[in-house]
Amino acid sequence: MEREQIAQLLEKYWQVETTVEEEKMLAEYFRGPDVPAEWEMYREIFSFYEQERKVKPGEGLEERIMERVRPRPKLWGAWWSAAACIVVALGISVYQRDTPTIKDTYDDPQQALAAVQKALLVASRNMNKGLHPLK
Amino acid sequence: MKDKLYRLALRLLLNGHDAEDVVQDVMIRLWSRREEWGQWQSLEAYCMTAVKNSCLDRLRRRQLPSVGEERAQDVNSHDKDPHEKMIAKETFMQIRKCMDELPQNQQLVMQLREVEGFSYNEIAEVMGISLDQVKVNLFRARNAIKKSIIQTESSWKENR
Amino acid sequence: MRYNKLLVVLGLLLVGAVSYAQDDAIGKFFGKYVEDSRFSVVSVSPKMFRLLSKVNWDTIPADLRQTVSKLQSLRIISTETTPFVFYKEALSKIDMKEYEELISVRDKNDNIRFVVKESGGIIHELLMIAVDNDGFTMMSFVGDIDLDKLARLSSSMDIKGLEDLKNAKRKNK
Numbered sequence: 001m002e003r004e005q006i007a008q009l010l011e012k013y014w015q016v017e018t019t020v021e022e023e024k025m026l027a028e029y030f031r032g033p034d035v036p037a038e039w040e041m042y043r044e045i046f047s048f049y050e051q052e053r054k055v056k057p058g059e060g061l062e063e064r065i066m067e068r069v070r071p072r073p074k075l076w077g078a079w080w081s082a083a084a085c086i087v088v089a090l091g092i093s094v095y096q097r098d099t100p101t102i103k104d105t106y107d108d109p110q111q112a113l114a115a116v117q118k119a120l121l122v123a124s125r126n127m128n129k130g131l132h133p134l135k
Numbered sequence: 136m137k138d139k140l141y142r143l144a145l146r147l148l149l150n151g152h153d154a155e156d157v158v159q160d161v162m163i164r165l166w167s168r169r170e171e172w173g174q175w176q177s178l179e180a181y182c183m184t185a186v187k188n189s190c191l192d193r194l195r196r197r198q199l200p201s202v203g204e205e206r207a208q209d210v211n212s213h214d215k216d217p218h219e220k221m222i223a224k225e226t227f228m229q230i231r232k233c234m235d236e237l238p239q240n241q242q243l244v245m246q247l248r249e250v251e252g253f254s255y256n257e258i259a260e261v262m263g264i265s266l267d268q269v270k271v272n273l274f275r276a277r278n279a280i281k282k283s284i285i286q287t288e289s290s291w292k293e294n295r
Numbered sequence: 296m297r298y299n300k301l302l303v304v305l306g307l308l309l310v311g312a313v314s315y316a317q318d319d320a321i322g323k324f325f326g327k328y329v330e331d332s333r334f335s336v337v338s339v340s341p342k343m344f345r346l347l348s349k350v351n352w353d354t355i356p357a358d359l360r361q362t363v364s365k366l367q368s369l370r371i372i373s374t375e376t377t378p379f380v381f382y383k384e385a386l387s388k389i390d391m392k393e394y395e396e397l398i399s400v401r402d403k404n405d406n407i408r409f410v411v412k413e414s415g416g417i418i419h420e421l422l423m424i425a426v427d428n429d430g431f432t433m434m435s436f437v438g439d440i441d442l443d444k445l446a447r448l449s450s451s452m453d454i455k456g457l458e459d460l461k462n463a464k465r466k467n468k
């Protein structure tokens with residue numbers, strides 16, 4: 001990125017007129033090798049924030065949280081995160097999803113009833129075939 | 136997300152264990168309210184706000200200033216000569232000192248913007264302040280840091 | 296993103312607690328072929344079953360009436376095209392962890408299987424999957440199903456009833 005552009009962005013930055021994107025550009029520039037001497041101190045500032053971003057909680061915080069939320073048997077391990085990846089695809093809104101319904105074949109309850117009866121009889125007959133083979 | 140929550144808590148509480156406790160509590164509370172997730176705009180905003188509030192509560196309840204400061208990382212040292220490394224570390228410490236001495240709201244805005252990259256709207260939501268107040272705090276904080284660095288630099292230059 | 300991992304794990308638990316009414320064996324199969332002209336489909340929804348109770352029951356035998364009144368839905372899908380191929384496909388879609396095999400009939404020309412979904416001693420769903428050279432049919436009854444009653448239904452039928460049934464079956468194909 002051109003020095004001139006960076007200089008302009010820096011001015012905007014101190015005036016709190018930059019967007020998140022522009023700030024990312026500044027951070028990226030200052031990560032690079034060609035920072036002029038008079039801007040060295042700004043590099044330190046952006047570097048400081050980057051260091052801060054690397055701070056992480058102690059090992060196992062995640063596990064401890066999950067244990068409190070829902071204790072699980074230890075042997076799940078990798079299976080657990082594999083299954084979790086599938087859920088990402090489904091998305092969190094899954095419990096709000098409408099279940100798709102298949103259209104009713106009949107509008108007339110009388111006809112529907114006739115169909116139900118027939119179906120029951122077919123099923124029943126087949127069941128008996130299985131229970132008492134005719135052969 | 137838990138990392139962002141942790142960093143926020145750490146900035147306020149300055150204690151790693153306490154920060155972890157807060158994060159844990161908030162996540163568990165989040166889980167207990169999972170019925171409401173569908174109604175919320177942002178789970179992250181909820182958690183960040185909850186962490187902030189939880190930390191402020193703790194700070195109010197603390198009788199003494201925070202004991203046992205724990206900082207989780209070292210200065211990232213580049214390939215420089217020892218003198219430069221020392222200066223870099225000095226500058227680094229200077230920035231940190233300046234940050235730590237900023238008013239709380241300015242610190243929070245800096246944490247959320249500079250470190251976590253939140254938008255002004257998101258910051259306003261988490262902190263419960265107006266958009267203008269976010270910008271004012273950011274302005275003051277950024278320029279305070281800039282000023283403290285320039286002063287340090289010039290003092291170093293004078294001492295060489 | 297750590298955020299997603301945690302959330303996702305919570306989400307997984309959430310998913311486990313949700314039941315998909317239409318995501319069962321026949322639901323998946325249905326969904327795939329409902330628009331396919333090779334298949335004929337019958338669907339009587341829970342809503343329609345509720346309306347059935349208002350219909351004239353006089354001509355219907357008591358045991359049939361009782362059985363119908365306890366049902367919630369009926370879905371039938373059948374085809375005459377490559378019946379054995381679809382039969383295998385339908386079977387493969389049945390999650391045997393959720394369903395238990397009840398009866399199966401296997402002779403030279405046909406294959407009939409009944410599987411059920413049961414919990415707390417009640418049969419919630421009865422699936423019939425049948426195939427022969429003329430066609431393949433899958434039927435799902437959802438509700439409170441009494442197997443004994445169901446079995447007795449056909450044995451109490453007269454010959455005319457059976458004839459009607461045969462004709463109806465041919466008509467539906």
